[in-house]
Amino acid sequence: xxxxxxxxxxxxxxxxxxxxxxxxxxxxxxxxxxxxxxxxxxxxxxxxxxxxxxxxxxxxxxxxxxxxxxxxxxxxxxxxxxxxxxxxxxxxxxxxxxxxxxxxxxxxxxxxxxxxxxxxxxxxxxxxxxxxxxxxxxxxxxxxxxxxxxxxxxxxxxxxxxxxxxxxxxxxxxxxxxxxxxxxxxxxx
Amino acid sequence: xxxxxxxxxxxxxxxxxxxxxxxxxxxxxxxxxxxxxxxxxxxxxxxxxxxxxxxxxxxxxxxxxxxxxxxxxxxxxxxxxxxxxxxxxxxxxxxxxxxxxxxxxxxxxxxxxxxxxxxxxxxxxxxxxxxxxxxxxxxxxxxxxxxxxxxxxxxxx
Numbered sequence: 001x002x003x004x005x006x007x008x009x010x011x012x013x014x015x016x017x018x019x020x021x022x023x024x025x026x027x028x029x030x031x032x033x034x035x036x037x038x039x040x041x042x043x044x045x046x047x048x049x050x051x052x053x054x055x056x057x058x059x060x061x062x063x064x065x066x067x068x069x070x071x072x073x074x075x076x077x078x079x080x081x082x083x084x085x086x087x088x089x090x091x092x093x094x095x096x097x098x099x100x101x102x103x104x105x106x107x108x109x110x111x112x113x114x115x116x117x118x119x120x121x122x123x124x125x126x127x128x129x130x131x132x133x134x135x136x137x138x139x140x141x142x143x144x145x146x147x148x149x150x151x152x153x154x155x156x157x158x159x160x161x162x163x164x165x166x167x168x169x170x171x172x173x174x175x176x177x178x179x180x181x182x183x184x185x186x187x188x189x
Numbered sequence: 190x191x192x193x194x195x196x197x198x199x200x201x202x203x204x205x206x207x208x209x210x211x212x213x214x215x216x217x218x219x220x221x222x223x224x225x226x227x228x229x230x231x232x233x234x235x236x237x238x239x240x241x242x243x244x245x246x247x248x249x250x251x252x253x254x255x256x257x258x259x260x261x262x263x264x265x266x267x268x269x270x271x272x273x274x275x276x277x278x279x280x281x282x283x284x285x286x287x288x289x290x291x292x293x294x295x296x297x298x299x300x301x302x303x304x305x306x307x308x309x310x311x312x313x314x315x316x317x318x319x320x321x322x323x324x325x326x327x328x329x330x331x332x333x334x335x336x337x338x339x340x341x342x343x344x345x346x
Contacts, residue, residue: 006269009237013239
């Protein structure tokens, strides 16, 4: 195991974790707004924002699925050392990290069950860029409408139609993060 | 770990990383501190994980064959460091002494580098000896309370 796996954690875990948690919580509460999140230096396959999410939300009780673009020994060792989260297949994962293309079909992830809709996966999606242009978002946490550069709209519409079941999304690009919970209605820009 | 292996000194025996990790984990903070304070050329290092206190569930098996059960929680402090010479060391010690975990991590890192023999002689061996001493003292005290049960013939029938 090389020492890269050991570096790149939060410098001050309580403070950095609290800032990151607040950014993630706001991102989910206010879908489409873009927040800055910083402090983690994960292996190159993961963005800084995705690394912060994993450091903040993952622990030995939250299995994580790594899709092929970030399923390397470096990433596995880094996650294991810093969080202790087990690496599992998509069907068992509470979190999943990868690019949008790798996430299809979304039904491969846990969707929750009617009694426990919270038993669903949160997908951490790596994007090249994140801008407030493109698809139109409506729903809880959005006053009128908001725009976000989503990779497509159909899959998000299908996901929202399953409410209260479904998965939630966190889009990461560099140090920027935006959330898209299953409550948000997505339509073409 | 078989403690007999180390009680009589290492001799030609290979001491492995799990052996010294075990010895450091079971050491007392005061012992490690005393040995550390007289060590020459203490290295420089950076923290990969600052000392942090947590709990681990200790599990046991009845008679070493039954199903595992939770024996109880114990407090553990852990720490990870990297020396300027790149060796990475981890320290897991019982109790909540942050310095103890830090020292254990640095000692683990030093033991993986060129100073292994020096550190074995100056830190690990004294720890082994004092642990053996504690163990034999405990055994002696326990042995003094040993009761031999036997059944008297009561002559009722």
